[in-house]
Amino acid sequence: MTDRLKVATMPDGSAEIFRSLQGEGPKAGQPSIFLRLSECNLECRWCDTPYTWRWTRDQVHDDDRVYEKKEWQAELSLDEVEKKIRDLPGSRLIVTGGEPLLFHKRLVPLFAALNDRFTAFEFETNGTIEPTAGIDEFTTLYVVSPKLANAGMYVSKTITSALHGFVRNPKSVFKFVVNGQADIDEVANIAASYDISPDRIWIMPCARTPKDLSRLSKQLAASILGAGFNYSHRIHVDLFGDAQGT
Numbered sequence: 001m002t003d004r005l006k007v008a009t010m011p012d013g014s015a016e017i018f019r020s021l022q023g024e025g026p027k028a029g030q031p032s033i034f035l036r037l038s039e040c041n042l043e044c045r046w047c048d049t050p051y052t053w054r055w056t057r058d059q060v061h062d063d064d065r066v067y068e069k070k071e072w073q074a075e076l077s078l079d080e081v082e083k084k085i086r087d088l089p090g091s092r093l094i095v096t097g098g099e100p101l102l103f104h105k106r107l108v109p110l111f112a113a114l115n116d117r118f119t120a121f122e123f124e125t126n127g128t129i130e131p132t133a134g135i136d137e138f139t140t141l142y143v144v145s146p147k148l149a150n151a152g153m154y155v156s157k158t159i160t161s162a163l164h165g166f167v168r169n170p171k172s173v174f175k176f177v178v179n180g181q182a183d184i185d186e187v188a189n190i191a192a193s194y195d196i197s198p199d200r201i202w203i204m205p206c207a208r209t210p211k212d213l214s215r216l217s218k219q220l221a222a223s224i225l226g227a228g229f230n231y232s233h234r235i236h237v238d239l240f241g242d243a244q245g246t
């Protein structure tokens with residue numbers, strides 16, 4: 001496989017391909033292998049992986065830090081990526097980012113090569129790019145996270161026609177990052193507009209520290225329950241402090 005993938009890197013320069021417990025969404029707690037791709041088509045002001053896309057100060061983000069692309073991104077061949085994944089134990093692969101569906105066509109031969117061992121291929125996506133049939137054939141779950149107004153962008157950029165395709169696809173669930181009641185109301189409006197049933201929706205606190213996670217989860221729990229949505233914790237924040245590679 002000669003195609004190359006832009007993979008996010010760890011501070012020591014190694015590719016961010018690692019094994020951990022899934023921390024969020026409907027599969028939280030399951031041991032999984034993560035492949036974090038670099039680059040994103042959005043700029044969420046609270047993004048917890050700005051090192052995958054914030055290359056210039058023109059891109060808005062709550063943190064002040066700008067990342068040097070050549071230090072935080074590595075181009076690996078598909079063969080190299082496959083080897084690093086195979087070196088880890090397990091049968092669930094989660095492709096995350098950044099926005100991993102920017103590269104969905106290049107991932108088809110990788111998924112095909114890994115299909116002998118892997119029983120689950122999942123994407124964590126912002127829901128603005130609809131996958132083609134080639135990658136959908138292998139994918140077992142899309143955790144689609146459309147961005148709300150709290151991300152700081154125009155809705156025309158964050159909610160696109162691709163969302164209709166994800167809603168039609170029974171392999172999709174929807175995860176929203178929220179800060180308070182107004183955000184939950186916004187989710188309810190999106191759910192009504194796009195005909196997403198509440199049991200396909202996970203509400204996750206916008207929190208990067210155990211303290212904020214605890215405070216916000218308690219604050220939101222009753223509203224989540226009242227709306228019939230699911231709650232998503234962020235296990236990795238409690239266990240590992242949101243450290244990279246976890």
Ligand code: SF4
Nearest residue numbers: 040042044047098126
């Ligand atoms: S879509 Fe995801 S990776 Fe991209 S900027 Fe937003 S939170 Fe970060």
